Each structure stands twice: as C-alpha cells, then as structure tokens.
Amino acid sequence: MPVQLLKIIKGKSETPLPSYLQKEDLKHLQEGFDHTNKYFQGIVILSYPLTKLGDGTDFFKVVLQDLDNSCSRNNSINILIYGKMAEDCAKVIRHGDTFVVAGFKLAKSPTAKEDGRHGCHLEVSEEAGSAIYSVAPKYVYTPLNHLKDGTIVNLYGVVKFFKPPYVSKGTDYCSVVTLVDPTNVKLTCTLFNGNLDSLPKIYKIGDIVRFHRIKIREYNGQMQGITSVGFASLTFDGTVGAPVVPRTSSKVYTFMDEEQKTIEELRVWAASNLSISGPAAKLSGVQPMLFFDLTCQLVGKAKVDGSSFLLKVWDGTKCPYPTWKVPVEAKDLEGEKVLLHQLRNLTVDILVYDNHVQLAKSLKIGSFLRIYSIHTKQANADDEGVSHIEFHLHGGTCYGRGIGVLPESNPDVKELKAFLESVDLADCENMESMSSVELDGTFNNVTDLESHLQRCQQLSVTVLTDHQDLNNTELKTILNSTAPQQYRIRAKLRTYKPQKLYQSIKLHCSKCNSLREVPDGDDFDFILQGPGVTAPNPELHNTSWYDSVMWTTQDQKQRKIAIHFVKHDEMLQQPEDTLLMIEGGTLKEVWKLTKRFKCIIPVRSTEDDLELLDLSAPFLLQGNIKYYG
C-alpha cells in the first residue's frame, strides 16, 4: 500500500509505524546525514495539481510544514511525488491533513531561493520503496442533540428514513437521510453530489452512517444537515452481529477499534429503540392497494412513453394474483429473449414514472435492485373479464420512493441470488400463466378478487408504513400506563367514530363555545317540519321586498306551504337568480327547490315577523352548499 493510514493520538501512533522508523527533525534533513529508516511528519499547507512529466510519469508536489518548528523560518519543505504514488496521493491529500513520509531521497531544492522553503526537498516513489502515511486526525463526533447552526461537524446516526439517490432538478444527485441517535434527536440531512458513488450507500432503514464534515443549518426551526466541502460518509449494516464493514467511496478513511465499538453500540441501541420493519415483501406476499419495497433482479426493460418506463423484474416467487402486462413493442424490450420467455410467469411489470425514468433507463439487465415504495393497484376486469393488479412506481420521491441498485456483496442480494438459482426454470415455464388464485377457483372478475381480498384481510394485513421506529404495544399495557406517551398498536377494529364523514365536522358557536353535530337529513327534516314550526302567517305575506304564494297539500296532513320570492330593485328575477324563503316545506321539497332557484332560506312565521329556524339547520342553501349559523 503506497498510501497507508495511521492514527496518531497525543503524538503517539495508535497503530505504530514500523518500529525501525524514527522521526527526523526538519533541521536534520540535510545532505550528508543518513536518512535510512527515518521519517518526516508534517501538515499539508499547499498542494499543486497532479501533472505528467515529459516522459509520462505522474508528478505531484505538496508542501509540508513541520509543526514542531512552527516558530522558525524555513519550516516548510517541498515533497516531490512520482509515478503511481503521485496519483494515489493526489486523490487523498487535503489541505490541513498530516502526512508521514518515509523512504525518501533528499536532494537540493532548486527553488529554495524563490519559495523560501527548506534548502532540500524530498523525493518519493513506489519504485524507491518510499511510503506515505496519512495521519488520521482525531475526529470528534457531535451527538444529535448538540448540533448548532452554522457549524461543520462529524456525526454518527441510525437511518430512520432515507430517499435513495435521485436526479435532482439541479446538476447533482440528491439523497435525503433522516438520522436518529441515542439522544433521540432526529436530523434530516439533504445530501448532494454530482457523483452517485459519493452519496451514502444506504439500503435500508436501520443502516448506520458516519458523516464527516457535514454542515449544520437551521431550517424551519429545526437543525438540518447539508453536504459541505469534503463531506464523506461510511455506511454500515445495522444488524447486530453482522460484520462491521463500511460501505464508502472514499479511497482512504479512518476506521479503528473505537469506531467499530461505536457502530456495535448503535446497533444494539437501534435494535431496542427503532423498529426495523420485518422481512421484506416478496412478490408471493403482495396485496393490492399497498406500498412496499421489493428486492429483485432486473430481467427486462422497455421505453413506454415520455413519462413512463417499464421494468420487468422477478424475485423467484409467484404473485398470487394475475398481474398486468404492459404492452410494449417487441423491438423496445431490452433483455435476454430466452430468459424473458422462460420467466414470463414469474416476472412482474413495474411501470415507473417521471423522475424515475432517467435512472430506470440506466439500469443494467441482470442487476439487483431494491425498488422503494412500489404501489400495487387493483385494476378492474379487462376485455377478457380478468381483473389484475398493477405495479406502479409513481413520480416524486415521497416516502423514499425510488430505485436503488444493490451490489452483489449485499447480504440480501446473496440470499436472493441463491434463491433464484434454486428456481427450476423448466418448472416455471410449465406453470400455468394463470395465477394460483385463478386455479383454485373461478377468479374471473372484480367480485371474485374482492371476496378473495376480504378473506385475506381477515388476517391483519393493513400495513402502516409510518412510525416504524415504535414497537407494537399491547392495549392492556397502554391502559395500565400513564399519559402522555407514544405507542404503536396492532389491533382489530371493533367500531369507529365518526360513522359518517360529515360527523367529523362540528358546528361551533363562537359566543358560548359549544359544539354541535351537523344535523343529518332526518334531523334537518325534523327542524323543517317539527313542532317548533307554526303555520305561515298570511299577515306577513306580500311585502315591498318579496311576493308570496301559499297553498295547502292535498294529502291527509293538509300541510300549508308558503314561498316568498325576494325581489331585487322591486323586480322579480329569473328563477336561477332568485332568492326565496320557504315555510312548511319538507326536506325533499327544499332539495328540489335548490335545483331550480339560486338560494333558499327556510323560515317560520312569528306573530309579526319571519325568522330563521333553529340555527343548527342550514340558514341558506345554495345548490349543494349549505350555510350554517
């Protein structure tokens, strides 16, 4: 390893340098001294762009400053790095980093007079047996409850939510990650990078990340993390006991026993404080009308139109419902024809939309994917009378909707691969194209699908995708606990309120602060015709501002109805512009009148005036709209 990592704390290296190496002071870097088995340590104060020499050799120049001699003049020295080592160093060396150089050749610096640095320079290359060690700074990690606006920090967190990287509307990929740590504080980070690989490789809720140099800002009254220059991340599987292997794109990173311990502690904390959803959904377990994440292999893909794209995937299991097949032109379908045909009864068509199209297009056939928040939609019977379910990846990134490519090293992929290999392709070719549900009955229309669904739903199958961080608690435990606390329950629905949607709105009196139900049809009818309503008073009819008509019904009740047509500028209007008041009408009659006239006001007669009814009834009806007092 040409560039190695070592960590030095309080001047002593934690992972020691080879024991034969001894530190050399800047002032002893002179011609005539023996520098075998000596090393020089300094901080990078300047680096030049990587260039090529005339013969094609890579060349990289950095300036190291000796911090032990920070007071003296000439305390910096040029380091000339050649060949492969130049290339490697250029990738990792950052201003302010500490480096150790060993196995160097010392030579007179031709630029000493101009640059005012040390009279000699150090030349290093792999061929000369040189070594450069990057000395890891002692990183300090800030707990999530100690974040301050405007700071750049290092932190650890357990992934509570994430959006897999997607193409932003700007120039970069974007990934949104919400972290939580044992302080129980959440931090949502918005991460940008033009290079997909530089964003954290998060595959599931519960993964653990370490962020270096993330900028903290306040946004909408909350702390927010955002990528800053030099942002770097490590991601770990959050499973207790799994190997602690970081996923990263960094060429060099510090990872010592201390970090390993932190990850293991966070795993244990997460295991009891963050509910990581159960086994991932398989195609054999899908239900219509839900959202789920699918780990699968890409078998085929095809363009559909400008805003949608087709992915044909399988996970080795069979969806229990007939699934839709998106019609595409054979020439547009990419994938191995023979395999597509062999797997035709096991693959499902997933239609991805809008912002996901670009990423979907770039996917390689055969790659392993996790598609987040696929929507299963029940579709009604087609021309042949068969209903089916459809798989959609709608546009947008809500709820982490998106597509992630999993590496073959991912444990879930390893498991899936082994399973796919165990599937007998000849068997599945002979499989009826109909689903298992169809085979065990006559499953040919929506009613059958629905009754099948009802059977399924006798089990608890409603999946809440939110509050996954809470474990289920028994109702008994909740009833014996003190309030307020947060719980998540799994229970059978016995009854619910409001039974009718309109009951979720109440009438409110701002004077006395009382709340009343909005009257339903029967209540309203009772108010219109109930005992509180007196017969129309003819003395109140035909005034300067309304004309009145009154009649008696021919039925047994001999009900008296009066209608007052309100004038405008002393003129009657066209019916569709007319406001009228009604006395003694039934609910049905009032409804009928609202269809023909602009506004209806139900009223009753007193001795000397018309007045509104009980204020819990609408005081004005305008088409379908009712106004309450």
Add this chain to the structure above:
DNA sequence: TTAGGTTTCG
C-alpha cells in the same frame, strides 16, 4: 443550484 421526508391519481 438542487431539496428541505409524509405516497399517485398514469
């Protein structure tokens, strides 16, 4: 710059 968690409506 981008997005800033809280499902589309094809």
